[in-house]
Amino acid sequence: MRHSNVYRVASKDIVFESFDGEAVVLDLSTGKYFGFSDTGSGVWQALSSGVGVQAIAEASAIAAADLEGFISRLLEFGLLAPADAPGQPLPGEIVSALAAAREPLSVDVHDDLADLIVVDPIHEVEEPLGWPAVKQAN
Amino acid sequence: MARVTLQTLPDYARYIIDAAESAAAAFPVTRRSRLPRLDITTHLSPGTLADALGHAFVEPRDDEADAAGCRIFVAHPGIATIPVPARWGDAHYTEHGFATRLAETGLRGHFYHDLDFWQFYDPERRVGVQLMTAADAFPPWEPAAPLRPFLHWEYAARGMRLTHAGTLGLDGKGILLAGSGGAGKSGTVAAGLLSGLDSVGDDYVLVDLLRGVSARPLFSTLKQDAQGFARLGLEQRLANHGPLNWQGKYTFHIADIAPRQVPARLDIVALMVPHISGGKTSSVVPASRRDAMLALAPSGIMQMPGERESGFRLFGELTRLLPCYRLSLGNNPEEIAGTISNFLARGIS
Numbered sequence: 001m002r003h004s005n006v007y008r009v010a011s012k013d014i015v016f017e018s019f020d021g022e023a024v025v026l027d028l029s030t031g032k033y034f035g036f037s038d039t040g041s042g043v044w045q046a047l048s049s050g051v052g053v054q055a056i057a058e059a060s061a062i063a064a065a066d067l068e069g070f071i072s073r074l075l076e077f078g079l080l081a082p083a084d085a086p087g088q089p090l091p092g093e094i095v096s097a098l099a100a101a102r103e104p105l106s107v108d109v110h111d112d113l114a115d116l117i118v119v120d121p122i123h124e125v126e127e128p129l130g131w132p133a134v135k136q137a138n
Numbered sequence: 139m140a141r142v143t144l145q146t147l148p149d150y151a152r153y154i155i156d157a158a159e160s161a162a163a164a165f166p167v168t169r170r171s172r173l174p175r176l177d178i179t180t181h182l183s184p185g186t187l188a189d190a191l192g193h194a195f196v197e198p199r200d201d202e203a204d205a206a207g208c209r210i211f212v213a214h215p216g217i218a219t220i221p222v223p224a225r226w227g228d229a230h231y232t233e234h235g236f237a238t239r240l241a242e243t244g245l246r247g248h249f250y251h252d253l254d255f256w257q258f259y260d261p262e263r264r265v266g267v268q269l270m271t272a273a274d275a276f277p278p279w280e281p282a283a284p285l286r287p288f289l290h291w292e293y294a295a296r297g298m299r300l301t302h303a304g305t306l307g308l309d310g311k312g313i314l315l316a317g318s319g320g321a322g323k324s325g326t327v328a329a330g331l332l333s334g335l336d337s338v339g340d341d342y343v344l345v346d347l348l349r350g351v352s353a354r355p356l357f358s359t360l361k362q363d364a365q366g367f368a369r370l371g372l373e374q375r376l377a378n379h380g381p382l383n384w385q386g387k388y389t390f391h392i393a394d395i396a397p398r399q400v401p402a403r404l405d406i407v408a409l410m411v412p413h414i415s416g417g418k419t420s421s422v423v424p425a426s427r428r429d430a431m432l433a434l435a436p437s438g439i440m441q442m443p444g445e446r447e448s449g450f451r452l453f454g455e456l457t458r459l460l461p462c463y464r465l466s467l468g469n470n471p472e473e474i475a476g477t478i479s480n481f482l483a484r485g486i487s
Binding site for chain 1: 232233234235426427428429431432435436439440446447450451454457458
């Protein structure tokens with residue numbers, strides 16, 4: 001695997017809640033939501049808690065290629081970033097949740113209502129000064 | 139033309155608020171509005187927005203001991219020394235960046251590019267300004283839900299939330315209908331009202347989680363597209379209806395079709411995610427909380443400026459507090475209302 005073994009939540013703009021073991025993640029900066037399958041929720045909770053990839057693979061029946069692909073998507077979405085830290089132990093409740101999970105490892109993006117304007121396209125601004133300076137000019 | 143950057147945004151907000159407060163005596167009209175736990179004094183010019191403040195809100199019936207007061211200035215050049223609105227001068231405008239920058243200094247705000255339309259609020263002092271280029275230079279959605287961002291910021295500061303959801307109730311108990319536009323919320327609310335159920339709103343309601351989940355009315359306006367208007371028999375019932383609004387919908391008021399006075403609150407017993415099934419009959423089946431959260435939170439958070447994380451947390455808590463259902467909507471308004479009425483009656487008994 002080309003990524004580091006341990007990951008962290010990419011930024012403080014990535015927030016998440018869990019509902020009956022199913023995670024919903026919101027990227028505050030873009031307004032994109034991410035809904036996880038039950039298996040995906042377990043892996044997300046483990047990864048976001050600093051559990052190493054190898055520990056997750058050993059404690060679950062998830063194929064290595066599936067796990068790598070899933071992590072690649074989370075990195076691509078900007079939800080995770082590599083962490084320069086030792087892996088945390090996998091909590092028992094996540095082991096149980098992964099054992100009980102029935103859905104394939106997946107994450108869905110919900111961006112219907114995400115911010116349409118990431119960079120304001122209306123104003124091709126070259127004005128470097130800003131309000132106070134312009135105010136004085138006025 | 140003055141331009142505002144992300145760096146100068148808080149200073150500009152304070153400058154605009156100060157300018158409006160300094161000009162307070164020059165505003166021609168003052169309107170006072172009562173809302174749940176909030177008394178709003180609005181200073182503005184005569185016209186559409188002043189008229190809207192007279193009929194857009196549902197006035198609370200129960201006495202709220204802890205009502206707070208706030209002042210809003212709807213300002214434009216021509217009122218004393220109110221300045222011409224600045225333009226946005228930062229190439230990297232994002233809603234979240236804008237809101238975050240203001241929040242760092244204790245302020246709230248929103249900017250609508252097309253009209254150079256600014257809204258700033260200081261929740262600590264409970265004073266806000268809506269700055270426009272002219273008295274009628276506001277977005278078309280303002281009259282149906284005036285001052286909406288200010289209410290959003292003020293209530294969010296108190297742990298409450300303007301929530302994008304429809305409501306229906308029976309004997310004080312109610313459901314929240316969650317979903318983005320087109321999911322069937324408004325049609326379901328109108329169908330329920332016409333069949334004798336109560337509602338505290340079909341678009342934005344005030345939710346708090348203090349003693350379970352409760353919803354209170356804010357805005358009195360209901361909306362229906364022409365097809366729904368006809369299907370519900372409203373063309374005949376509201377013969378004096380006005381023209382279609384900017385969304386191509388008819389607007390009317392809860393009182394026009396409600397069986398009785400709008401209740402002061404509904405104690406919410408379920409979160410429902412409606413969808414138009416195209417079938418003859420309606421049904422209510424359990425849904426996962428994840429799916430209900432994904433129906434409730436996005437529109438409620440993205441249609442409101444700022445307070446994204448607090449909204450996400452509150453909607454998360456709300457979703458965990460309620461049983462969640464998927465409501466498949468049939469094509470008969472009376473049958474839909476009957477399905478919900480039966481659901482509520484079973485829950486109450």
